[in-house]
Amino acid sequence: MKLLQASFRYPVVGITVVIFAAAMCVSSSIDPAEKPSTTATASSASTKDDGALFTAFVSVLRHPRCMSCHSRGDFPRQGDDGHPHAMNVRRGPEGHGVTAEKCSTCHQDHNLVGTHLPPGAPNWGLPPPTTPMIWQGLTDAQICRSIKDPKQNKNRNLDQLVEHLTEDKLVMWGWNPGEGRTPIPMPHEEFAAKVKQWQAAGASCPADTGNKI
Amino acid sequence: MVSFSVNKRRVNLDVDPSTPLLWALRENLGLTGTKYGCGIAQCGACTVHLNGEAIRSCVAPVSRAAGKEVTTIEGLSSDLSHPLQRAWIAEDVPQCGYCQSGQLMSAALLLREKPQPTDEDIDEAMTGNICRCGTYPRIRKAIHRAAGMMAKGEAR
Amino acid sequence: MSGPQMERREFLKFSLAAGGGLLIGFSLPEADMLATAQAQSATVFMPNAFVRIGTDDRVTVIVNHSEMGQGVYTALPMLLAEELDADWNKVGFESAPVDPKYNHPVFGMQITGGSSSVWSAFEQFRKAGAAARAMLIAAAAQQWNANPATLRTDSGAVFDGTNRKLTYGQLAEAAAKMTPPTEVALKDPKTFKLIGKPVKRLDTSEKVNGKAVFGIDVKMPGMLAAVVARPPIFGATMKSFDDSRARSMPGVRKIVAVPSGVAVIADSFWQAKMARESLHIDWDDSAMHTFSTSQMMQQFREQAKSPGTRVRREGDPDTAFSQAAKKIEAVYEFPYLPHAMMEPLNCAVDLRADSCEIWTGTQFQTVDRANAAKIAGLPPEKVQIHTTYLGGGFGRRANPQSDFVVEAVHVAKAVGAPVKVVWTREDDMQGGWYRPAFLHAIAGGIDSSGNAVSWRSRLVGQSIFAGTMFESLMKGKEYDPASVEGVDDLPYAIPNLAVESHKADVKVPVQWWRSVGHSHTGFATECFIDELATLAQKDPYQFRRALLPKHPRHLAVLDLAAQKAGWGKPLSKGRGRGIAVHFAFESYNAQVAEVSVEDGKIRVHRIVSAVDCGHYVNPGIIAAQLEGGAIFGASAALFQELTFENGRLQQTNFHTFPMMRMNECPEIETHIVESNEKSGGIGEPGVPCTAPAIANATFAATGKRIRKLPIRMTEAV
Known part of the structure; x- marks a missing residue:
C-alpha cells in the first residue's frame, strides 16, 4: 500500500491504492518515458514468434486513450498527460464509479457533438477492482501476460480477448475519441490485423527483460 | 416523439431526440427546478435521476430517457418531507440556491447507496457539484444530519 | 455582493441623472403606490412601502434589495418584524418593484x-x-376605547391590560384607516427578540424543492428564447453575417443584428443555440487581436518602476527606505477574474407600445430601468423590473451599462414578442466586466530593532469607474478610489508610507467583483506585512499586533482568529499556518489558514475566520457569508485566472476555470465579535483575507513566498 499523489487541478491526496508491480515509482501522470525499452523488433509473421508480434501493437495499449482506464490508482484519468479525472471520480465496486458519480452520470453510450463534452461509448467504465488490469509501470512482457491471464482478464479465452481488443466498442472508441482528443495513431485495421497475427502465431509474450518499472 | 415518465407522470414529447433532457424538462415540461449551469457536465446543477441513477441532464439526450423514469427535484418529495430537504432546511444550507437542486439529487443517490456515508463517501459523491456561494461545509453537515434522521427512523 | 464601494460621503454627493433623487436620513415612503393595492383589497393594511398585513395575519415585507444568497430576504424582514412585534412564523417577503421609494437610503x-x-x-x-x-x-385602542399607551404587542397581536387580544389580521382593516405616525420610537436593542438571533432563512423551502424562480426560470405566454452571438474578441465589430443555414433550422423565428452581436430567436433555447452554431459571422477584430495578458503584465511591471499618482504619503518613505537596516521589494500579480455566478446571465422582456416589463435577477434596478427605457423609447416610469432570485451576483449583475438588460430590450424590440435572452456558460465567462488584473510593487524596510520604518505601494491596473456613470466620483482625484481601497487606509503604524497608483489603459471591460479593490489590496498588503515580519525575524501575528496600537477592532479580530486557530501551537509535519487581517465594507475580518503542500499542490485543511461587523442581525447568515467568502477567496487563490492570447480569452467554462469543490473544501470555523458599533457589511468582508492567509501559511509550510495568483508552487520564490 502506498500513497499516490495526484496532479493537475484536482489534487487527490491520500488515496490508498493497491500496487501490483514489485517496485513502482510514484508518479502523478502517465509518463511515456516509463515505457520500457525492448530489444525485440517487429517482424513479419513467423511461426516462431518471440513476442515481437505483441510489441508490434503494444503502443496502442499504452496510448493515453487506453491508459486513462488502465493506469494505477482506483480512479480514471484524462487527457494526453494522464491527469486524474476531474471531480474525484473513483473506480467504484464494479468499475463504473460510485453513488452519485458513476460513469453513466455524465458519459453516454456515444460521443456528443462539440468540444469539451464528455466522450462516450457503450459500457463506459474502468475494469472492476477485482481485475483492475493496470498496465502503467509494466513491461511489455507483463502487459502481455496480464491480458492473457484469465484471472486478470475476466476469464476471457484468447478468442474472447482478441474480440475485446479488436471489436469491443469501448476499445474502438480510442480511434474515434470525439472532438478535441487525440485518436490512437495506428489505424484500427492495422491494429486488428496485428492482434490477429499475434494470435495466429500462438500469442507469445516477449521475454521479460527484467526492466520492470 | 419521446415517451417517458417524469415524477411518476407519463409524458410524450415532440422534440428533437438529441435535445438535452435538461431543456426538455425546463422548456417543454416547465420543470424549471433543474438548472442549467455549464452545459458540459462540469457543475452538476442539472442533476436528475434516470431510473434511479444520477445523471447530468445537460448532456443526456432526451432520447436516453425513452421508456424510463425521470425524477427531478420537484419529485424528490411533494411536501419537503425528504430527509435531505429537512436537513437542508435545518442547516440553512442554500445561499443563492441555484445549485441546490443538483446538490440534493446527488446527495439522494449517495444516501440510497450509502445510508451512513463517511466524509470520504461525501467527497466521492458530491465533488461533481459546484457551489459558487460556498455552501459545501453545510451540505456536508446536512447529509450527515439526514443520514442520522434516516437511521433513527425519523424519515422513510 | 459587491457594488460601488466608495466613501459614503461621496455617494451622497452623487445622484443619478435618471432614476431619482437622494434620500438623506430617514423618511418613510408614502403609501400612495400601496393605496392602489389597498383599493384592490380593502382588507389589506399597507402602512408604508415596506410592509403589508392581511386579514389572515400574514405579514409581507417588501424588500428593496436583491436576494443573491446573502440573506436579505431574511435579514431585512427580521429588522421590520422586530419592531412590528410580528409573529415570525407568519412573516413572508416580496421583492420590491423599481420605484424611488425603494432607493438605497x-x-x-x-x-x-x-x-x-x-x-x-x-x-x-x-x-x-x-x-x-x-x-x-x-386601531385596537379605538376598538377597545382604550388609551394606546396601555396596550402592548407580542407575536402578531395587540393586548390590553386584561390580556384581551386582537391579532394584526383582525386589526388590519381598521389600522388601514389610521394616520401613519410621523415619529416612531424604536426598541432598546436589549429587548430584541429577533435581531441578533440565528433565525432560519425564509427562502430555504423554495430553494430545496425547485420552486424558487430565478431569472432563467421566467415564463410568460408566447415567450420566445434567444441567444446572441457576441464578438470573439473585445472591441470587435460585426462586418457581416450569413444566416442562410441557421434560418432554416427548426424552431428559428428570427435572426437579427443587435448592437452587441447577432441575436438568434427561436421557440426554445436549445433550438436558438443550435442555430447560432450554424451562423457565419465576419468580425472586424483589429481593435484587440494582438492583446495578451502576459504582455500586459510586462507593461504593468514597467509602469510600476516609475512613481505613480500620489494616493497617500506620510513621512519620507524614500529616505527611510534607503536608510533602512534591512529592506525588501516584492511584486504581486493578480489576474482578471469573472464573477462566474452559477446562474448565467439572462433577461426576459415583454415590450409593448406603451410599456416594458422586465424579469431578471439584477443588483441595479434603477440604472437598468433608465438604460432599458432609453432603448425602449419609453419614459422610465413605463418600464418595470421584476427582480427574481439571483443565482449569484458577486457584482456582475450591477453593470453600469446594464449590458444584459439593454441587450434583451434590443432583442425584444427586434422580434416584437416577449423574449428571454439566455447566456450560455461560455457567453457568461467570455462576456467581460471582470475583476481587473492588477500589479502591486511594494518596497519596505525595517530598522535595526526590527521595526517597520518604510512602506511604498505602487499599484497598476484598470479603473472600474473610468468611462462609466461613476466617473464623476473620481473628480478631483487622479486615481480610482476602488483601485486603492484597502491599501490607502493601511492600518499599520509605519512612519514613512506612500501609496501610488498608475492607471492602465486596457480595453478589457472591468467591474466590481466581490470585495472589489480589497480582493487584491488585501492580498498584497497582508502578504507584504508577513514578508516584513520575516525580515524582522518576528512572529507574523505578533508583528502585526505591534503595528496596530490605534486599531482596537483590527486587534480584536486578529486575536480572536489567532486564539481560536491555536496560533503558536505545534502542527503536524508539513503543515503551516498563515494569518491575515483586513478592514473592508465597514467590517473587520481576520483569518488563519492551515495548509500543507504535497507534490506542488496546496491542500487547505482549515480556515478560522473572525469578524467584527458591528451590531449584527443574523449570526447564522453571517457565519454562512464567512464560510462562502473563504471558499470564494480560496478558489481565486488556488485555481482561478483569465488569460488572453491574441485577443482571445483562454478560459471558457468550468473545465478551464475551476472552482473549489467539495473534496478540496477545508474545515471552516467562524467567530463573531460581540459589538454595539454601527452595523457593517458581511457579503464581501470575508473574502480578502483568505488568499493571503493561505499564501502566508504556504510560506510557513515551505519557506516559499507566493507573489502571484493563482498560486503555482513553481512560481513561488
Whole structure:
C-alpha cells in the first residue's frame, strides 16, 4: 500500500491504492518515458514468434486513450498527460464509479457533438477492482501476460480477448475519441490485423527483460 | 416523439431526440427546478435521476430517457418531507440556491447507496457539484444530519 | 455582493441623472403606490412601502434589495418584524418593484452592492415596522376605547391590560384607516427578540424543492428564447453575417443584428443555440487581436518602476527606505477574474407600445430601468423590473451599462414578442466586466530593532469607474478610489508610507467583483506585512499586533482568529499556518489558514475566520457569508485566472476555470465579535483575507513566498 499523489487541478491526496508491480515509482501522470525499452523488433509473421508480434501493437495499449482506464490508482484519468479525472471520480465496486458519480452520470453510450463534452461509448467504465488490469509501470512482457491471464482478464479465452481488443466498442472508441482528443495513431485495421497475427502465431509474450518499472 | 415518465407522470414529447433532457424538462415540461449551469457536465446543477441513477441532464439526450423514469427535484418529495430537504432546511444550507437542486439529487443517490456515508463517501459523491456561494461545509453537515434522521427512523 | 464601494460621503454627493433623487436620513415612503393595492383589497393594511398585513395575519415585507444568497430576504424582514412585534412564523417577503421609494437610503438609487443592505436598512426597516405597529395599536385602542399607551404587542397581536387580544389580521382593516405616525420610537436593542438571533432563512423551502424562480426560470405566454452571438474578441465589430443555414433550422423565428452581436430567436433555447452554431459571422477584430495578458503584465511591471499618482504619503518613505537596516521589494500579480455566478446571465422582456416589463435577477434596478427605457423609447416610469432570485451576483449583475438588460430590450424590440435572452456558460465567462488584473510593487524596510520604518505601494491596473456613470466620483482625484481601497487606509503604524497608483489603459471591460479593490489590496498588503515580519525575524501575528496600537477592532479580530486557530501551537509535519487581517465594507475580518503542500499542490485543511461587523442581525447568515467568502477567496487563490492570447480569452467554462469543490473544501470555523458599533457589511468582508492567509501559511509550510495568483508552487520564490 502506498500513497499516490495526484496532479493537475484536482489534487487527490491520500488515496490508498493497491500496487501490483514489485517496485513502482510514484508518479502523478502517465509518463511515456516509463515505457520500457525492448530489444525485440517487429517482424513479419513467423511461426516462431518471440513476442515481437505483441510489441508490434503494444503502443496502442499504452496510448493515453487506453491508459486513462488502465493506469494505477482506483480512479480514471484524462487527457494526453494522464491527469486524474476531474471531480474525484473513483473506480467504484464494479468499475463504473460510485453513488452519485458513476460513469453513466455524465458519459453516454456515444460521443456528443462539440468540444469539451464528455466522450462516450457503450459500457463506459474502468475494469472492476477485482481485475483492475493496470498496465502503467509494466513491461511489455507483463502487459502481455496480464491480458492473457484469465484471472486478470475476466476469464476471457484468447478468442474472447482478441474480440475485446479488436471489436469491443469501448476499445474502438480510442480511434474515434470525439472532438478535441487525440485518436490512437495506428489505424484500427492495422491494429486488428496485428492482434490477429499475434494470435495466429500462438500469442507469445516477449521475454521479460527484467526492466520492470 | 419521446415517451417517458417524469415524477411518476407519463409524458410524450415532440422534440428533437438529441435535445438535452435538461431543456426538455425546463422548456417543454416547465420543470424549471433543474438548472442549467455549464452545459458540459462540469457543475452538476442539472442533476436528475434516470431510473434511479444520477445523471447530468445537460448532456443526456432526451432520447436516453425513452421508456424510463425521470425524477427531478420537484419529485424528490411533494411536501419537503425528504430527509435531505429537512436537513437542508435545518442547516440553512442554500445561499443563492441555484445549485441546490443538483446538490440534493446527488446527495439522494449517495444516501440510497450509502445510508451512513463517511466524509470520504461525501467527497466521492458530491465533488461533481459546484457551489459558487460556498455552501459545501453545510451540505456536508446536512447529509450527515439526514443520514442520522434516516437511521433513527425519523424519515422513510 | 459587491457594488460601488466608495466613501459614503461621496455617494451622497452623487445622484443619478435618471432614476431619482437622494434620500438623506430617514423618511418613510408614502403609501400612495400601496393605496392602489389597498383599493384592490380593502382588507389589506399597507402602512408604508415596506410592509403589508392581511386579514389572515400574514405579514409581507417588501424588500428593496436583491436576494443573491446573502440573506436579505431574511435579514431585512427580521429588522421590520422586530419592531412590528410580528409573529415570525407568519412573516413572508416580496421583492420590491423599481420605484424611488425603494432607493438605497445612502446611495440614492435602487441597488444591491457594497455589502450595504443590512446597515442601510437597519433603521429604515425598523422604523417601517414600528410605524405599522403604532397604527395597529391605534386601531385596537379605538376598538377597545382604550388609551394606546396601555396596550402592548407580542407575536402578531395587540393586548390590553386584561390580556384581551386582537391579532394584526383582525386589526388590519381598521389600522388601514389610521394616520401613519410621523415619529416612531424604536426598541432598546436589549429587548430584541429577533435581531441578533440565528433565525432560519425564509427562502430555504423554495430553494430545496425547485420552486424558487430565478431569472432563467421566467415564463410568460408566447415567450420566445434567444441567444446572441457576441464578438470573439473585445472591441470587435460585426462586418457581416450569413444566416442562410441557421434560418432554416427548426424552431428559428428570427435572426437579427443587435448592437452587441447577432441575436438568434427561436421557440426554445436549445433550438436558438443550435442555430447560432450554424451562423457565419465576419468580425472586424483589429481593435484587440494582438492583446495578451502576459504582455500586459510586462507593461504593468514597467509602469510600476516609475512613481505613480500620489494616493497617500506620510513621512519620507524614500529616505527611510534607503536608510533602512534591512529592506525588501516584492511584486504581486493578480489576474482578471469573472464573477462566474452559477446562474448565467439572462433577461426576459415583454415590450409593448406603451410599456416594458422586465424579469431578471439584477443588483441595479434603477440604472437598468433608465438604460432599458432609453432603448425602449419609453419614459422610465413605463418600464418595470421584476427582480427574481439571483443565482449569484458577486457584482456582475450591477453593470453600469446594464449590458444584459439593454441587450434583451434590443432583442425584444427586434422580434416584437416577449423574449428571454439566455447566456450560455461560455457567453457568461467570455462576456467581460471582470475583476481587473492588477500589479502591486511594494518596497519596505525595517530598522535595526526590527521595526517597520518604510512602506511604498505602487499599484497598476484598470479603473472600474473610468468611462462609466461613476466617473464623476473620481473628480478631483487622479486615481480610482476602488483601485486603492484597502491599501490607502493601511492600518499599520509605519512612519514613512506612500501609496501610488498608475492607471492602465486596457480595453478589457472591468467591474466590481466581490470585495472589489480589497480582493487584491488585501492580498498584497497582508502578504507584504508577513514578508516584513520575516525580515524582522518576528512572529507574523505578533508583528502585526505591534503595528496596530490605534486599531482596537483590527486587534480584536486578529486575536480572536489567532486564539481560536491555536496560533503558536505545534502542527503536524508539513503543515503551516498563515494569518491575515483586513478592514473592508465597514467590517473587520481576520483569518488563519492551515495548509500543507504535497507534490506542488496546496491542500487547505482549515480556515478560522473572525469578524467584527458591528451590531449584527443574523449570526447564522453571517457565519454562512464567512464560510462562502473563504471558499470564494480560496478558489481565486488556488485555481482561478483569465488569460488572453491574441485577443482571445483562454478560459471558457468550468473545465478551464475551476472552482473549489467539495473534496478540496477545508474545515471552516467562524467567530463573531460581540459589538454595539454601527452595523457593517458581511457579503464581501470575508473574502480578502483568505488568499493571503493561505499564501502566508504556504510560506510557513515551505519557506516559499507566493507573489502571484493563482498560486503555482513553481512560481513561488
